[in-house]
Amino acid sequence: MSEVLVLNFTYEALNITSFQRAVKLLFSGKAEMVHGREAAIRSTSITLRMPSIIRMLYYIKRPMQKVALTKKNVLLRDDYTCQYCSVRGERLMTVDHVSPRSKGGPSTWENLVAACVRCNNRKNNRTPEDANMQLKRRPKQPRYIPWIRIKRNTLPGEWHKFLFLYNVSVEERVE
Numbered sequence: 001m002s003e004v005l006v007l008n009f010t011y012e013a014l015n016i017t018s019f020q021r022a023v024k025l026l027f028s029g030k031a032e033m034v035h036g037r038e039a040a041i042r043s044t045s046i047t048l049r050m051p052s053i054i055r056m057l058y059y060i061k062r063p064m065q066k067v068a069l070t071k072k073n074v075l076l077r078d079d080y081t082c083q084y085c086s087v088r089g090e091r092l093m094t095v096d097h098v099s100p101r102s103k104g105g106p107s108t109w110e111n112l113v114a115a116c117v118r119c120n121n122r123k124n125n126r127t128p129e130d131a132n133m134q135l136k137r138r139p140k141q142p143r144y145i146p147w148i149r150i151k152r153n154t155l156p157g158e159w160h161k162f163l164f165l166y167n168v169s170v171e172e173r174v175e
Helices: 017-027 069-078 116-122
Strands: 003-007 013-016 031-040 047-056 093-097 112-116
Touching: 003 017, 013 017, 017 031, 017 047, 069 093, 069 112, 093 116, 112 116
Parallel strands: 003 047
Antiparallel strands: 003 013, 031 047, 093 112
16 A cells, blocks of 8 residues: 555644655655554665654644535445435445425535435435435534545554544534
């Protein structure tokens, strides 16, 4: 894996960068290595463990980012679980408008939920009340946290303690 987790001076996750960019930050004195991999790169004058996590040596201020409203992010927010019948599965999920678009329902975080194909077809072009269906949880807009930007279940083990929000329950991920 050639990706490196970049932490801010305060040990908050900033982003994921390439191995080459991480090495440039280390050699320029802008970052320090927090965790290295077993493999090493060698030259005639130096041996360096391949970085897995680096920390910036100064604080980088950045504005709070919003989570983009996409199908994938709605499914991630709902943990690929149907919000009507609680069935799980990445391939079986669709995104459903709680209040149908034909009845003026907007495409917003508060009106979109993950639904299995069966429940989406059963609900059809009606509200959950009209279809006699109950939402398991009211949809909310998630706050920005790194878990939504990182590929699920592909994190190196050493990253987990710095991405602690990745391990919390779905209810705790949403404000």
